Amino acid sequence: MTDQVTVPQIPPVEELIKFELFSDLPQSLVKRIHKKPTTREVEPDEVILLEGQYDQVMYVMLSGHVQVTQSSPNGSVLIGTLKRGDFFGDMNPRTTQPSAVSITATTDCNLLELSKPQLQSILDASPHAQSLIDRTYNNRALRSELHGVSLFEGFNSEDLDRLTKTATVVRYPSDAPIFDEGDEGDAFYLIRTGFVKILKKRPSAKALVLAYLREGQYFGEMALLNEDPRSASVMALTETEVIRITKDDFNALLESHRGMRRQLVDVISRREARNEELAQNQSLAQTLEFVVNQGLMEQNTALVIDMDKCIHCDNCSDACAAVHDGHSLLTRHGPQLDTTTANIQFPTSCHHCDDPLCLTGCNFNAMERTPTGEIRIIEETCTGCNLCAKLCPYDTIAMVPRQSETKAGWIDRLLGREPEPVFVPTSPTGKKYKRLAMQCDLCVERPHMNCVYNCPTGAIFRVKPSDYFVGVESIS
Ligand code: SF4
Ligand code: SF4
Ligand code: SF4
Numbered sequence: 088m089t090d091q092v093t094v095p096q097i098p099p100v101e102e103l104i105k106f107e108l109f110s111d112l113p114q115s116l117v118k119r120i121h122k123k124p125t126t127r128e129v130e131p132d133e134v135i136l137l138e139g140q141y142d143q144v145m146y147v148m149l150s151g152h153v154q155v156t157q158s159s160p161n162g163s164v165l166i167g168t169l170k171r172g173d174f175f176g177d178m179n180p181r182t183t184q185p186s187a188v189s190i191t192a193t194t195d196c197n198l199l200e201l202s203k204p205q206l207q208s209i210l211d212a213s214p215h216a217q218s219l220i221d222r223t224y225n226n227r228a229l230r231s232e233l234h235g236v237s238l239f240e241g242f243n244s245e246d247l248d249r250l251t252k253t254a255t256v257v258r259y260p261s262d263a264p265i266f267d268e269g270d271e272g273d274a275f276y277l278i279r280t281g282f283v284k285i286l287k288k289r290p291s292a293k294a295l296v297l298a299y300l301r302e303g304q305y306f307g308e309m310a311l312l313n314e315d316p317r318s319a320s321v322m323a324l325t326e327t328e329v330i331r332i333t334k335d336d337f338n339a340l341l342e343s344h345r346g347m348r349r350q351l352v353d354v355i356s357r358r359e360a361r362n363e364e365l366a367q368n369q370s371l372a373q374t375l376e377f378v379v380n381q382g383l384m385e386q387n388t389a390l391v392i393d394m395d396k397c398i399h400c401d402n403c404s405d406a407c408a409a410v411h412d413g414h415s416l417l418t419r420h421g422p423q424l425d426t427t428t429a430n431i432q433f434p435t436s437c438h439h440c441d442d443p444l445c446l447t448g449c450n451f452n453a454m455e456r457t458p459t460g461e462i463r464i465i466e467e468t469c470t471g472c473n474l475c476a477k478l479c480p481y482d483t484i485a486m487v488p489r490q491s492e493t494k495a496g497w498i499d500r501l502l503g504r505e506p507e508p509v510f511v512p513t514s515p516t517g518k519k520y521k522r523l524a525m526q527c528d529l530c531v532e533r534p535h536m537n538c539v540y541n542c543p544t545g546a547i548f549r550v551k552p553s554d555y556f557v558g559v560e561s562i563s
Pocket of ligand 1: 406407408415416417436526527528529530536537538539
């Protein structure tokens with residue numbers, strides 16, 4: 088008897104349009120999704136999405152139940168359950184964030200996978216779907232985020248539910264002001280994604296950057312606690328999402344949770360000490376400014392060279408070429424930070440950006456983000472069109488000739504000359520693409536990063552710039 092392979096079933100179009108997500112879509116679009124569906128069957132206890140993992144798919148539940156959990160210092164917390172018609176996963180067609188929660192099947196489930204282009208066409212076609220996705224996203228963001236904030240540690244689930252109903256998620260584009268120094272304090276803010284900078288005006292001098300804050304940190308509490316106008320301005324540094332709690336709701340929380348006030352007073356005094364340190368320490372202030380101006384805050388990872396240790400032997404670059412078909416994916420030139428305490432160069436090499444313009448711009452789906460967050464070029468589908476290289480703001484993509492074969496024809500043999508290279512098509516379509524895009528792959532398939540491993544002086548290493556240079560995590 089041969090093994091039967093079961094293909095997950097998708098309900099007929101008439102059933103599918105009963106799902107709220109599809110209810111307002113043009114039939115032609117639903118039919119298109121229905122015609123070539125990507126479905127997935129999962130068994131009870133199977134983890135569909137892992138917290139912290141990158142996944143570029145939005146899942147629509149065709150049947151079954153899943154539970155949504157999030158890790159906390161006290162173990163895993165149940166955030167909610169989902170059923171047929173609900174959806175989860177990556178709800179933003181433009182960028183990919185690591186999942187804030189884990190999703191585990193509690194029964195047999197059948198899921199429909201929507202790719203980013205499919206999601207984009209749904210959003211374009213239906214304002215109803217757009218607002219449903221938006222509301223769902225905001226609601227889940229609030230639930231999962233508020234559970235993880237140390238400030239709300241003593242809150243029970245009813246407190247958190249109440250907070251979820253009153254707080255709002257607000258998005259700011261990069262460089263947008265969130266509030267200005269001197270404004271009335273009307274809300275408390277918690278950063279969900281992105282970075283903000285806090286600035287203090289100075290008479291006849293450039294505004295002083297007091298701090299950079301990132302996801303999980305908060306601001307705006309000082310004016311509310313002291314009933315004073317805003318003592319500094321706050322600006323979004325990258326595309327930023329914040330959870331906004333109004334002054335009245337915030338004051339009600341303070342009334343009912345005495346420990347919260349103590350915690351906030353403690354944070355304020357640490358921030359004041361840090362501001363003092365910044366005002367005194369020019370080198371730290373310079374480093375902060377450099378990291379921001381170079382766009383390093385948005386970079387997931389950066390290669391850095393300690394120029395006090397570098398002996399300019401080029402081993403790093405040669406070692407990279409040695410394991411990448413002769414192409415070095417790092418150029419030992421780039422912005423340099425030179426202060427009294429650091430002399431550091433940022434060589435040109437892929438940063439595996441949070442918002443990868445190369446990936447979102449590729450017309451051939453030849454770039455992807457792996458579950459662990461790296462940006463990867465898919466050799467089979469890359470056409471060598473050069474668009475990603477043009478879009479990359481850091482000039483880190485190299486266009487290289489595809490692997491070639493040399494084949495001597497009879498004229499070559501007769502004339503005794505070198506044969507012309509023959510390009511080997513590696514695309515599944517069989518087309519002969521001559522070039523291939525390449526960027527630093529972090530040596531993920533090797534036991535170590537070859538550049539770092541081969542540096543004789545230990546001058547080169549990789550860091551997450553926002554952690555390494557700014558120490559933003561220590562601010563709050
Ligand atoms: S990590 Fe690997 S691919 Fe990236 S620059 Fe270093 S050697 Fe090259
Ligand atoms: S190739 Fe450029 S845009 Fe793409 S992830 Fe790397 S640094 Fe960012
Ligand atoms: S291998 Fe090390 S010492 Fe040599 S050029 Fe690279 S960073 Fe400098």
